[in-house]
Amino acid sequence: MRFNETLKNIKIYEAGKPIELVVREFGIEPERIVKLASNENPYGTPPKAKEAVVKAAGRMHLYPDDSMYELKRALSQRFGIEPKELIIGAGSDQVLEFCARAVLNPKSKVLMSRITFAMYEIYAAQQGAKVIKSSCYRHDLDEFYKLYQTHRPDIIHICTPNNPTGDALDRDYLYDFLAKVEEPLVIVDGAYMEYAAFKEPKKAIDPKDLIQKFGNVLYLGTFSKAYGLGGMRVGYGIAQEPIIEQLYKLRPPFNVTTLSLVAAGAALEDEEFVRQSIEKNFAQMDRYVQYALKRGLEFIESYTNFITYILPQQISSKEVAGKLLRRGVIVRDLTGYGLNALRITIGTPEQNDRLFSELDEVLDGY
Amino acid sequence: MRFNETLKNIKIYEAGKPIELVVREFGIEPERIVKLASNENPYGTPPKAKEAVVKAAGRMHLYPDDSMYELKRALSQRFGIEPKELIIGAGSDQVLEFCARAVLNPKSKVLMSRITFAMYEIYAAQQGAKVIKSSCYRHDLDEFYKLYQTHRPDIIHICTPNNPTGDALDRDYLYDFLAKVEEPLVIVDGAYMEYAAFKEPKKAIDPKDLIQKFGNVLYLGTFSKAYGLGGMRVGYGIAQEPIIEQLYKLRPPFNVTTLSLVAAGAALEDEEFVRQSIEKNFAQMDRYVQYALKRGLEFIESYTNFITYILPQQISSKEVAGKLLRRGVIVRDLTGYGLNALRITIGTPEQNDRLFSELDEVLDGY
Numbered sequence: 268m269r270f271n272e273t274l275k276n277i278k279i280y281e282a283g284k285p286i287e288l289v290v291r292e293f294g295i296e297p298e299r300i301v302k303l304a305s306n307e308n309p310y311g312t313p314p315k316a317k318e319a320v321v322k323a324a325g326r327m328h329l330y331p332d333d334s335m336y337e338l339k340r341a342l343s344q345r346f347g348i349e350p351k352e353l354i355i356g357a358g359s360d361q362v363l364e365f366c367a368r369a370v371l372n373p374k375s376k377v378l379m380s381r382i383t384f385a386m387y388e389i390y391a392a393q394q395g396a397k398v399i400k401s402s403c404y405r406h407d408l409d410e411f412y413k414l415y416q417t418h419r420p421d422i423i424h425i426c427t428p429n430n431p432t433g434d435a436l437d438r439d440y441l442y443d444f445l446a447k448v449e450e451p452l453v454i455v456d457g458a459y460m461e462y463a464a465f466k467e468p469k470k471a472i473d474p475k476d477l478i479q480k481f482g483n484v485l486y487l488g489t490f491s492k493a494y495g496l497g498g499m500r501v502g503y504g505i506a507q508e509p510i511i512e513q514l515y516k517l518r519p520p521f522n523v524t525t526l527s528l529v530a531a532g533a534a535l536e537d538e539e540f541v542r543q544s545i546e547k548n549f550a551q552m553d554r555y556v557q558y559a560l561k562r563g564l565e566f567i568e569s570y571t572n573f574i575t576y577i578l579p580q581q582i583s584s585k586e587v588a589g590k591l592l593r594r595g596v597i598v599r600d601l602t603g604y605g606l607n608a609l610r611i612t613i614g615t616p617e618q619n620d621r622l623f624s625e626l627d628e629v630l631d632g633y
Numbered sequence: 634m635r636f637n638e639t640l641k642n643i644k645i646y647e648a649g650k651p652i653e654l655v656v657r658e659f660g661i662e663p664e665r666i667v668k669l670a671s672n673e674n675p676y677g678t679p680p681k682a683k684e685a686v687v688k689a690a691g692r693m694h695l696y697p698d699d700s701m702y703e704l705k706r707a708l709s710q711r712f713g714i715e716p717k718e719l720i721i722g723a724g725s726d727q728v729l730e731f732c733a734r735a736v737l738n739p740k741s742k743v744l745m746s747r748i749t750f751a752m753y754e755i756y757a758a759q760q761g762a763k764v765i766k767s768s769c770y771r772h773d774l775d776e777f778y779k780l781y782q783t784h785r786p787d788i789i790h791i792c793t794p795n796n797p798t799g800d801a802l803d804r805d806y807l808y809d810f811l812a813k814v815e816e817p818l819v820i821v822d823g824a825y826m827e828y829a830a831f832k833e834p835k836k837a838i839d840p841k842d843l844i845q846k847f848g849n850v851l852y853l854g855t856f857s858k859a860y861g862l863g864g865m866r867v868g869y870g871i872a873q874e875p876i877i878e879q880l881y882k883l884r885p886p887f888n889v890t891t892l893s894l895v896a897a898g899a900a901l902e903d904e905e906f907v908r909q910s911i912e913k914n915f916a917q918m919d920r921y922v923q924y925a926l927k928r929g930l931e932f933i934e935s936y937t938n939f940i941t942y943i944l945p946q947q948i949s950s951k952e953v954a955g956k957l958l959r960r961g962v963i964v965r966d967l968t969g970y971g972l973n974a975l976r977i978t979i980g981t982p983e984q985n986d987r988l989f990s991e992l993d994e995v996l997d998g999y
Binding site: 269270271274279285286287288291302305307308310312317320321324325326327328329330331332333334336357358364368369371393421450451452483495496498499500513515516517519520521522524526527530 | 634635636637640643645651652653654657668671673674676677678682683686687690691692693694695696697698699700702703723724726727730734735736737738752759787816817818849857861862863864865866876879881882883885886887888890891892893896
């Protein structure tokens with residue numbers, strides 16, 4: 268049996284540790300565990316989504332509507348686009364995968380920020396494509412443009428707000444860049460856009476405006492963050508029809524579950540929940556800023572539902588994350604990304620109390 | 634923007650029409666529609682799965698345990714295998730996709746039956762591989778072996794029981810074949826195996842026995858049929874560790890939803906529901922056999938939860954399926970597979986009453 272050569276270079280994505288695993292590994296009681304590692308919505312599942320799923324739970328034996336008629340209609344109306352400009356994936360991740368498989372091959376190149384969402388590189392590797400990274404961890408689009416001119420990549424990844432750093436691009440700055448790169452597929456990943464748009468209107472990217480201006484751009488959105496459905500795997504890509512049409516060729520049938528479609532449709536209608544989640548997020552974010560200032564920690568200004576604390580060189584973020592974990596507080600260490608930093612999801616007030624108190628004790632030990 | 638050449642040859646899978654679509658297209662009331670087109674479990678969602686999902690519906694904001702610890706443990710125990718010999722996909726479909734992407738490239742060949750599960754060919758096409766089909770619609774393994782010797786395929790697909798025909802292979806006959814083909818990856822798709830094993834023990838393939846004997850074979854199972862969770866997309870592949878390890882490199886994180894994991898775990902424990910579903914299936918299957926004999930219709934003996942009626946040449950199956958659809962009865966026309974036949978899911982007694990009465994009226998019109 269022969270496996271494709273490209274498999275040799277593939278790293279496996281390391282997911283945030285689930286609560287169950289910490290229970291198993293450290294014997295900590297589930298109710299004592301605070302998970303601030305995966306940027307889930309700490310205010311829970313949208314009540315309307317929960318209600319709709321409870322009602323639909325007896326329909327799990329039925330395959331989903333493979334045309335996703337209802338959800339496509341609702342999303343199209345929300346964004347003022349045509350259903351044919353939309354593809355729904357099992358998380359926006361899956362749309363990323365379609366893009367990689369549609370465009371990349373071992374001769375291709377992909378351009379991305381030095382520190383950005385890990386799956387961009389993994390999907391590129393699965394296709395055997397070469398990854399070009401900027402030297403700056405922010406999206407320095409002047410550097411991106413120079414790298415574009417040198418390498419002529421087939422895909423450019425823009426993540427705004429960026430994960431795992433939290434910074435976001437000004438719309439005008441992004442548009443200036445997009446106007447200069449007509450050749451490659453540019454993927455604008457707006458997984459946290461609802462947060463950025465609330466905090467700072469000039470960071471807001473409107474998918475309709477974006478794809479009307481730029482025929483080579485695909486916008487990614489998700490139900491996993493502000494919409495509180497990280498566990499249900501629903502995301503979407505928005506682009507002009509010629510792009511969507513090609514991606515559809517790689518979409519497996521029934522790629523979104525029956526209950527995921529139900530949940531996403533209901534979450535989209537639960538505007539009150541989403542708005543409140545975002546408002547509370549930034550109220551709590553202020554506490555993280557104050558905490559950092561008080562402790563003299565460097566941090567990156569965040570337009571998301573997480574914040575990145577950059578630790579002083581003599582304090583290893585990996586070690587701190589490990590110590591927090593044994594205390595039942597799960598955060599994401601960014602050592603693997605090349606940053607001595609912690610990415611912490613902004614939790615509920617109580618979760619944040621706990622984080623500050625545990626982190627205080629850990630840091631006081633240095 | 635350039636898309637990969639392979640996309641040009643990809644056909645889109647045509648899913649069975651969902652009830653919602655028939656409601657929209659023909660204005661038939663949902664409660665008047667009988668769907669016997671997608672081989673869903675007509676006895677519904679396993680009660681234990683429904684109960685578990687209702688209980689877990691407030692956890693949709695949390696990402697699933699990406700290690701799938703609990704479900705992997707339960708499945709491993711069920712089959713007497715090691716967790717490392719198991720990979721869980723969003724339907725067994727996704728495991729098929731992993732196999733195609735792990736092994737196939739534009740230089741590869743794939744061997745399959747002339748009439749079998751449509752996704753085998755689609756995933757091969759996505760990789761640009763060449764498809765070799767047997768001339769016989771049954772799995773004639775002597776012919777398979779000759780084609781194997783001539784073409785040296787990289788993947789061989791065996792679907793037993795076969796979809797969409799319903800026939801199944803004797804274990805000994807399959808094992809004799811497998812003993813002769815050591816080179817390629819052989820995928821034994823047992824999506825309907827629970828039905829076959831109940832009806833005829835010599836058709837039963839035990840995954841543990843299979844992979845212990847044959848290091849190049851992967852067994853596929855699913856929760857979509859006997860386990861009544863078609864809408865939740867959970868399936869699995871079982872093989873020796875070196876194969877599973879490679880497939881894992883292509884598994885996207887969180888590929889099975891939070892509620893799908895909950896539902897599958899509970900369904901696995903709902904043995905009473907599964908056993909009863911299978912028993913009732915074959916009691917109702919007898920009625921389909923009697924109906925065929927009464928009306929002089931040719932049929933293929935089925936080891937599944939569907940039956941294939943082959944229509945006489947002068948009666949177009951496409952037309953009959955269309956007529957049934959307008960009466961609110963959805964069955965699968967097999968014209969696209971090169972058979973003038975209907976594949977009909979064995980429904981509940983009431984659904985089958987309705988099918989017989991509508992089909993009678995349609996056939997009487999010829």
